[in-house]
Amino acid sequence: MNYKEKMLEKLKALKHKSEVLILAFETSCDETSIAVIKNGREILSNVVSSQIDIHARFGGVVPEVASRNHTMAIVNVLEESLKQAKVTLNEVDAVAVTYGAGLIGALMVGVNFAKAIAYANDLPLLAVNHIKGHIAASYLAFQKLEPPFVCLIASGGHTAILKVTDYINHIKIGSTLDDAVGEAYDKVARILGLGYPGGPVIDKLAKKGNNNIKFIMRDNLLKTNNVSYSGLKTAVMNYVNNKKQKNEEIIIEDICASFQSAAIDILVEKVIRVAKKQKLNSIVLAGGVAANSYLRERIDIRCSEENLTAYYPQISMCTDNAAMIGAQAYYNLINEVGLADLNLTPVPSIPL
Numbered sequence: 001m002n003y004k005e006k007m008l009e010k011l012k013a014l015k016h017k018s019e020v021l022i023l024a025f026e027t028s029c030d031e032t033s034i035a036v037i038k039n040g041r042e043i044l045s046n047v048v049s050s051q052i053d054i055h056a057r058f059g060g061v062v063p064e065v066a067s068r069n070h071t072m073a074i075v076n077v078l079e080e081s082l083k084q085a086k087v088t089l090n091e092v093d094a095v096a097v098t099y100g101a102g103l104i105g106a107l108m109v110g111v112n113f114a115k116a117i118a119y120a121n122d123l124p125l126l127a128v129n130h131i132k133g134h135i136a137a138s139y140l141a142f143q144k145l146e147p148p149f150v151c152l153i154a155s156g157g158h159t160a161i162l163k164v165t166d167y168i169n170h171i172k173i174g175s176t177l178d179d180a181v182g183e184a185y186d187k188v189a190r191i192l193g194l195g196y197p198g199g200p201v202i203d204k205l206a207k208k209g210n211n212n213i214k215f216i217m218r219d220n221l222l223k224t225n226n227v228s229y230s231g232l233k234t235a236v237m238n239y240v241n242n243k244k245q246k247n248e249e250i251i252i253e254d255i256c257a258s259f260q261s262a263a264i265d266i267l268v269e270k271v272i273r274v275a276k277k278q279k280l281n282s283i284v285l286a287g288g289v290a291a292n293s294y295l296r297e298r299i300d301i302r303c304s305e306e307n308l309t310a311y312y313p314q315i316s317m318c319t320d321n322a323a324m325i326g327a328q329a330y331y332n333l334i335n336e337v338g339l340a341d342l343n344l345t346p347v348p349s350i351p352l
Contacts, residue, residue, distance in 0.1 A: 004341040007124040014093055014124070015334050022333070023081075023092045023117070024326030025074075027110030028102025028130050030054075030066045032073040035322035036085035036092070040136075040330025041143055045084035046323035048316075049073045052197065059196050060186065067105035074113050081322075089121050096126040096329030098133065099340070100347035101157065107346030115342055126329040127340040129350055130320075134286040135164060136328035137321075141313035145282070149311075150275040152267060153352075154295070155287030156182030156197075159267070160352050161225055161274050164284070167331035172352045173274050174225025181263055182289045184229035188236050188259055192252055203292050206260045209253030213239065215262045225270055232262055260294050268298045275308055285312035288319050 014020050019038060026033040030051040036044040051061075051069050082088065097114035100107060118125040135151055151162045151170070159182075160175035179187070182199060189198025194205075215235040221228055236259055243250045275283050283303060289295060290312050303310040317324065332338035 002341075003119075004339065007341075008336075008339060011094070011124050011333060011336060011339055015336075017093065020093045020330060020333065021087060021091060022094050022096050022126070022326045022329050023089070024096040024128075024322040024329055025110040025114045026098045026130075026133070026320055026322040026325045027070045027074070027106050028098045028100075029106060029320055030061045030069075031320045032070045032077050033320065033322035034074070034077045034081040035326050036081060036087055037140075037323060037326030037330065040327045041139060043140055043323050044087065045081045046321055047077050047081040047084065048321050049077050056196050059190060061103070063103045063105050066103055067109055070106055070109035074109060089117070092121070092123060094124040094126055094329065094333060095121075096128050096325055096332075097344075098130045098325050099127040099344060101130050101350045102346070102348065104346060104348045107348070111344055111346045115344060119342060124333075125340045125342075125344065126332050126338045127344055128325045128328050128332065128338060130325075131158060131350070131352065132170075133324040133328045135162075135170070135284065136331070137286060137313045137317045137324035138284050138311050139327050140323055141317060142311050145284070145311055148280055149282035149284050150271060150278060150280050151284040151286055152271045152290075153287050154181050154267065154285065154289035154292075156180055156186065156289075158287065158352065159227060159229075161271050162352070163274075163278055163280070168335050168337055174227070174270060175352060177221075177226055177228045179229040179233060181227075181229060181267065182287070184233050184263060185289070187233050191233075191237050191240055192255065194252075199289060199292060202256045202260060203294060205253045206256040206294060209251065209255070209257035211257045211261045212254055213258035215239070215258060225274055227266060227270065229263065232259070260292075264292065264295050264298055268295070268302055271299075272302050272306055272308070276306065281308050283308055283310050285310065286318075291315040291318040
């Protein structure tokens with residue numbers, strides 16, 4: 001019996017255990033995170049070591065720097081996570097790790113470390129899709145939340161509207177045709193000289209500005225479930241350049257408010273329309289942009305108007321973290337999917 005066959009037998013036995021502890025690893029970008037999750041719904045620990053301050057000086061994440069810092073941090077993060085959870089490796093039932101999507105070098109650190117832990121402790125290894133992890137973050141925040149529901153994935157790498165049919169499967173209903181919404185925030189922030197990451201600072205400044213600038217949107221997408229952000233980004237850049245050429249005042253707060261409204265309003269309307277068409281009453285926000293205060297405000301207002309319910313996790317659970325990976329891994333486990341062997345290789349992109 002090879003390693004994977006042996007672990008499959010263990011996995012089947014774990015399905016009948018009353019308490020399952022999963023040690024989860026997340027290193028897809030610039031956060032080194034390790035968590036211990038019980039039964040997919042309870043966080044015993046969720047330690048995150050962020051590299052934002054390191055990458056801010058470069059205006060974005062530098063892959064080689066991210067990988068190096070994951071390597072330096074991961075042992076300490078593991079020790080702290082086990083300490084906070086008050087468990088030892090001998091008490092862990094399975095190991096989970098993000099295998100994609102993400103920066104390949106960063107992913108390799110987490111995958112290889114998780115494989116070593118799983119092999120050394122004779123534990124099943126569960127490979128988790130990063131995007132499914134973001135969806136699962138709401139399972140930790142809302143104990144009674146269950147599929148099916150409509151999910152808006154909004155992050156720096158993805159923007160999509162999904163129908164989540166069960167804990168394992170989803171159907172893509174709409175997506176961005178170019179830039180992700182989080183990527184658009186970062187690019188606009190760069191145009192305005194606001195630094196990295198762009199999302200939080202634009203959200204903050206937008207509260208002080210007026211939504212009084214009309215940026216051109218792609219009219220041919222209004223009746224579809226897809227979005228496009230490259231044109232919006234270009235419109236902001238042209239607006240700023242025209243103001244500079246004419247030596248006119250540039251009110252950054254107004255630009256932020258107007259950009260944010262253009263970027264978010266269309267997403268909210270599309271996801272509301274999808275929920276009504278699918279006859280689903282629950283809408284889940286997931287991904288880093290789910291922390292955006294304007295998005296939360298607008299989805300709450302529109303859901304209230306349409307008699308729908310919006311779910312979004314606390315802000316700390318919107319950004320990359322291992323707790324969400326452990327939550328999804330539990331549902332992988334009980335459905336006997338995602339079991340990996342020691343040949344597990346990270347991948348930079350996974351189709352939605």
